[in-house]
Amino acid sequence: MNQVTGRPEYNWEKFATPESFEKMKKDKIEASRKWNANYRKMGVNRRNIIKTLEEAGAAGILSSNWAGGFGANRIFSAGTKTIPNIDLRLEDYSMLYRMVKSGAGPEIRVVSTSKDLGVVPTFNALAEIRGVEKPDEYVILSAHFDSWDGATGATDNGTGTIVMMETMRILKAIYPNPKRTILVGHWGFEEGGLNGSRAFVEDFPEIVDNTQALFNQDNGTGRVVNISGQGFLNSYEYVSKWLLPVPGEIKKHIKTDFPGMPGGGGSDYASFVAAGVPAFSLSSLDWSYRDYTWHTNIDTYDKIIFDDVRSNVILTAILTYMASEDESKASREKRIMPVSPRTGKQAIWPRKRAPKRKATDN
Numbered sequence: 001m002n003q004v005t006g007r008p009e010y011n012w013e014k015f016a017t018p019e020s021f022e023k024m025k026k027d028k029i030e031a032s033r034k035w036n037a038n039y040r041k042m043g044v045n046r047r048n049i050i051k052t053l054e055e056a057g058a059a060g061i062l063s064s065n066w067a068g069g070f071g072a073n074r075i076f077s078a079g080t081k082t083i084p085n086i087d088l089r090l091e092d093y094s095m096l097y098r099m100v101k102s103g104a105g106p107e108i109r110v111v112s113t114s115k116d117l118g119v120v121p122t123f124n125a126l127a128e129i130r131g132v133e134k135p136d137e138y139v140i141l142s143a144h145f146d147s148w149d150g151a152t153g154a155t156d157n158g159t160g161t162i163v164m165m166e167t168m169r170i171l172k173a174i175y176p177n178p179k180r181t182i183l184v185g186h187w188g189f190e191e192g193g194l195n196g197s198r199a200f201v202e203d204f205p206e207i208v209d210n211t212q213a214l215f216n217q218d219n220g221t222g223r224v225v226n227i228s229g230q231g232f233l234n235s236y237e238y239v240s241k242w243l244l245p246v247p248g249e250i251k252k253h254i255k256t257d258f259p260g261m262p263g264g265g266g267s268d269y270a271s272f273v274a275a276g277v278p279a280f281s282l283s284s285l286d287w288s289y290r291d292y293t294w295h296t297n298i299d300t301y302d303k304i305i306f307d308d309v310r311s312n313v314i315l316t317a318i319l320t321y322m323a324s325e326d327e328s329k330a331s332r333e334k335r336i337m338p339v340s341p342r343t344g345k346q347a348i349w350p351r352k353r354a355p356k357r358k359a360t361d362n
């Protein structure tokens with residue numbers, strides 16, 4: 001949709017008169033209404049319009065997927081088979097839109113250097129410190145190595161990767177002979193549907209069955225502010241115990257929720273939760289992740305908040321140490337799932353899903 005404004009709402013809220021702020025919001029709602037009505041008239045939707053245009057013979061597609069912040073556009077897969085789908089920044093798109101609308105008949109020249117390289121392998125990068133007392137039991141550190149190509153993926157999931165690598169470096173230096181094996185997984189092709197972690201779960205059942213706990217970090221650069229028990233009935237008992245030695249300066253920011261609900265997707269911990277593994281998401285403070293860095297063209301190194309990343313490393317190293325040293329194996333007992341007041345049906349535990357092994361898999 002051609003945007004009503006390239007300024008985020010918080011900017012309007014700060015500087016606009018209340019009347020013009022209200023008017024802008026109304027204009028936005030009206031523009032969306034018209035846009036959606038157009039879709040309905042064409043008999044297509046956001047999902048299948050790309051395919052429809054390609055099949056109708058389009059030479060290429062120009063899109064603009066604004067993320068809501070100054071200069072930030074969202075990048076996802078092109079959705080086309082053979083023709084280019086090119087994302088334009090908000091104002092480039094807007095100018096073109098105005099020129100078309102006013103009958104100026106603009107012509108554009110697209111220079112794209114992308115190439116189709118055919119089938120290219122993707123992979124998981126794994127490393128471990130072997131356990132001494134219980135080498136066949138595991139504590140897993142988890143983040144994903146792939147990112148969207150609009151930028152370098154600094155906060156999705158560069159910072160998660162940094163946290164897990166730095167945690168491993170510290171543990172190797174001061175805890176070289178852990179009780180349990182500590183394994184770090186930097187998963188591949190997470191962005192295509194948790195494929196690296198789902199493949200690992202499918203390929204290594206003996207590890208999955210003997211995993212004490214998994215810690216995943218994948219929602220930005222911020223310090224950890226939420227940990228959910230992911231639906232494991234007794235998670236309160238052991239996660240609280242593991243959190244005990246975490247310094248107050250770090251712990252005071254963290255809200256916990258036990259037993260919580262099992263995560264069905266969003267990041268790689270979900271692949272393990274589905275397999276019944278106590279797998280936890282170390283969930284970050286937003287730092288404008290949603291508006292600015294999640295899957296955008298400006299997810300770059302300069303957005304990293306190293307003080308928060310450092311705090312997350314300390315937290316992860318302590319949780320890993322504590323989970324590894326724990327005398328008992330963490331309980332996998334699941335909560336009784338709640339009944340929806342709307343449907344009267346009981347929610348079900350997320351199902352294990354097969355990875356895509358090839359881009360052509362559905």
Ligand SMILES: [Zn+2]
Nearest residue numbers: 144156157218
């Ligand atoms: Zn991610």
